[in-house]
Amino acid sequence: MREFKPRKLFKPRDFISPQIMSCQYLEIGAGKGMHAMQFAQANPQKHLIAVERTRNKFEVFAERATALELENLTPVHADAIPYVVHAFPPNSLNGVFLLYPNPEPKSTAQRWLNMPFFEFLLSRMKDGAEVVLASNIESYIDEAEQQTKELWQLPVERKIIPRNSSRTHFEVKYLERGELCQELVMTKPRGYQTRFDD
Numbered sequence: 588m589r590e591f592k593p594r595k596l597f598k599p600r601d602f603i604s605p606q607i608m609s610c611q612y613l614e615i616g617a618g619k620g621m622h623a624m625q626f627a628q629a630n631p632q633k634h635l636i637a638v639e640r641t642r643n644k645f646e647v648f649a650e651r652a653t654a655l656e657l658e659n660l661t662p663v664h665a666d667a668i669p670y671v672v673h674a675f676p677p678n679s680l681n682g683v684f685l686l687y688p689n690p691e692p693k694s695t696a697q698r699w700l701n702m703p704f705f706e707f708l709l710s711r712m713k714d715g716a717e718v719v720l721a722s723n724i725e726s727y728i729d730e731a732e733q734q735t736k737e738l739w740q741l742p743v744e745r746k747i748i749p750r751n752s753s754r755t756h757f758e759v760k761y762l763e764r765g766e767l768c769q770e771l772v773m774t775k776p777r778g779y780q781t782r783f784d785d
């Protein structure tokens with residue numbers, strides 16, 4: 588796998604450095620923000636930074652989030668890769684959500700677990716922090732589970748998402764169609780090292 592080169596990435600347009608909180612979570616590809624808003628409401632002691640790249644989805648999310656006046660939720664319109672590079676110091680995230688990422692069927696190297704960026708993301712997580720990855724595509728979960736174990740060498744739990752779960756718009760849609768949705772919960776073990784730790 589080629590090396591990730593964070594220094595080559597410019598700050599996203601209109602970048603604002605987030606205030607670093609003691610209990611901070613990141614969601615990548617938040618869509619219209621359904622999970623982000625539910626999470627922030629249910630966890631007032633946790634701060635969630637939820638990043639969405641597509642403008643029209645982000646605008647719906649931002650409008651809804653503003654109406655809810657949730658102080659512990661920061662919606663961000665950006666590509667998560669340069670955003671993460673510029674926003675977070677090492678060992679600063681308590682958890683990461685990747686819920687129903689685009690499956691990238693024509694370019695599987697663009698899947699999160701196949702990208703060199705994933706090592707950088709791990710460096711930004713605290714020891715014991717979890718990445719939650721959900722998908723309705725069994726082969727995607729199979730591949731991600733294998734990468735988690737073999738390439739990233741992380742402990743991982745694989746779960747079936749209950750039929751009545753409704754965390755995101757895509758989750759609701761897939762479960763209504765009767766599709767099997769699964770998630771991986773990967774943990775960054777204590778003492779885990781990356782090339783981006785300082």
Ligand SMILES: C[S@@+](CC[C@H](N)C(=O)[O-])C[C@H]1O[C@@H](n2cnc3c(N)ncnc32)[C@H](O)[C@@H]1O
Pocket residue numbers: 615616617618619638639640641644665666667668686687688689755756757758
């Ligand atoms: C299939 S949708 C799922 C949206 C939401 N998580 C859900 O489950 O309803 C994937 C989302 O990830 C966003 N996305 C993909 N790559 C991204 C990136 N590099 N940075 C931020 N958002 C990204 C897309 O714009 C899209 O809205």
